Amino acid sequence: MKTLITSLKIFLFFTVLTGVIYPLFVTGIAQLLFPNKANGSLIIKDNKAIGSELIGQQFDSSIYFTSRPSAISYNPLPSGGSNYGLTNIKLKNLVVERKHKFITFNRLDSLTVVPSEMLFASASGLDPHTSPSAALLQVDRIAKARGFDSSQKQQLIDLIQSKTEEMQFGLLGEPRINILNLNIALDKLDQNITNNK
């Protein structure tokens, strides 16, 4: 009985300390030092949130760079992958289908090597990135859909280069490009071109 009472008291004490004070303390510091990041790295346009820089969005329109396949169609409630094993026939069929779709959608040569992240679904279903080479393969299609001439198309290629994130500190992770950021910049580029006309 004495042990039970001690257990209850210690449990209560640690619940308050690690379950209330600790998270509140971290929240306080986080909101003070990194308010934007602590609140989800939201991108605000005209006072409205249009997305989070970290959360990928579904892009399948011909005027945008395409995002990775997602087992949850970029609906974050809840997040997750396909969990298909490599010998699952569904996975093989999906890869064949996605490859065909990517090649025809972007009017590429049928022998083009499609970057594998465009054929396989991500782990979170919310991957905000693709490889820069996947973006470059889409330039012609987007330029055509937006009616860009060849100099404007070059601007688009420059945009991809400027938005490419290299390995962090030149050391960690993989080179990548944030598709939401890229598409926002693309809209802006298009806007500027139209305004200049």
Added chain:
Amino acid sequence: MTVQDVIQVILFFALLIGLTPILGNYMYKVFTGNKHIMLPLFGWLEKITYKLTGVNSDEETNWKSYTFGLLMFNLVGLVFVFLIQVIQVYLPLNPAHLPNVSWHSAFNTSVSFMTNTNWQGYAGETTLSYFVQMVGLTVQNFVSAATGIAVLIALIKGISRKTTDKLGNFWVDLTRSTLYVLLPLSILFAIVLVGQGVIQNFKTYETVQTLQGTQQVIPMGPAASQIAIKQLGTNGGGFFNANSSHPLENPTPFSNFLEMLAILLIPAALTYTYGKMVGSIRQGWTIFTAMLILLVIGLSISLYAEYSSNPIFGHLPLMEGKETRFGITNSVLWSTSTSAASNGSVNAMHDSLSPIAGMVAMVNIMLGEIIFGGVGAGLYGMLIFIILTVFIAGLMVGRTPEYLGKKIEAFEVQMALVAILAPNIIILLFSAWASVCTSGLSSLNNSGSHGLSEILYAYASAAGNNGSAFAGLNANTVFYNLTIGFGMLIGRFGVIIPVMAIAGSMAKKKITPPSSGTFHTDNWLFIGLLIAIILIVGGLTHFPALSLGPIAEHLLLNLKI
């Protein structure tokens, strides 16, 4: 693999090896009551803890009272976490208006977090309120890790003390682990994580209008504070369903690197603490080396499997269930570390790993979570294998086995066998049951040998208190919630109780000074023997099942049937 990939792996291990003596030495000071750097900062808090709870910190107890206190304390936590889940609609901080959790899921989750497993049959962002995540789960993340450390400290005292029945004070060991080790590291780590983009707020879920004009709901919550401790405490339970592959949980390669390092940091450092406490740093490094060798073997096999081509997908990099920012190397380094260390958080979906890489993760768990293993739990599990190795070596040369001057007798060996067999029996029996009954099979996401792997992995993960999954398996059913819940309890306390019994029995023994005939336990020969024993025991137990699961699948993949 590129040169950059190799550099990242080497950097990871270099940091792990470098930090081991630093943190290990610090923890030695904490657990032996010496002066250390956190005393001026948190020393007053320790005094307040004892004052408020009426604990007499000078009182030492025998193994039975120590274990009884531990069990009571864990029971209280279990009941509390269960209750707040089934009444969460009546509690505060539930901005997404999530309904009460079903009784079987609540049972599974409360067992899961209390046993340091953090198996998740539920999806965080659509099941649990901020209140439950914070006041229920974050607390268990801390105290379950502290419980593991406490058991280890008691065992070390049993080994290093002589002719006593006193093993220390559970409340003191629990309090010190939490206040001086877990809490300061978590605060620091959580803040760094927010700096990388991990969220930490109490806002309602944000509905946004996407660029293409559809609606997307972005979940919010106090994530960083929970993620920091779930990595450090080898807990592994994600704030979100996708765990550390979720961009709000693990946004950058740097956050990924730190989260990965945090998985192994404390378990590795505890080997050094152990060496210091038993009076031979070399003993600690011996254990560290055996663990590191097993980890590197597993990692090499996994990397080889993941970078190999196969007839189905050709030379296509296997990015299914992986994130672009991490790529293959960082996903595999994580999957190997998280399964070795009984952490169980994931940054890639293990279900979609190549069969052999998935098997390495499974084997890491099945060997008993002793390749660094859970905080405290990994090392006390390894010490069980050391007892077994010393015993077998003693039989081979015909001498009474000794470890650090303590005679290993029938009782210790019996208890060691209970601790080794308990989780393994759970894995085999429950997997066999699930693979022949409808309620077991109807949850599968993949068929054939990969389906068997999903079941095997689930029970291995439960019994090893790991918590990762071949997540295609729909485990949120009455059958799986109950069997996995039961498996986690056996896997935790079926090891802790015999370990504590060994600690109690060892403490009573005399210490014989080393002689010319003493079998040394701090050299390469011993490392080799220890690794051999671990692999033979694990291999004999699980090879038949593995050959029907991942090995058969590997053959199918390469025969293109």
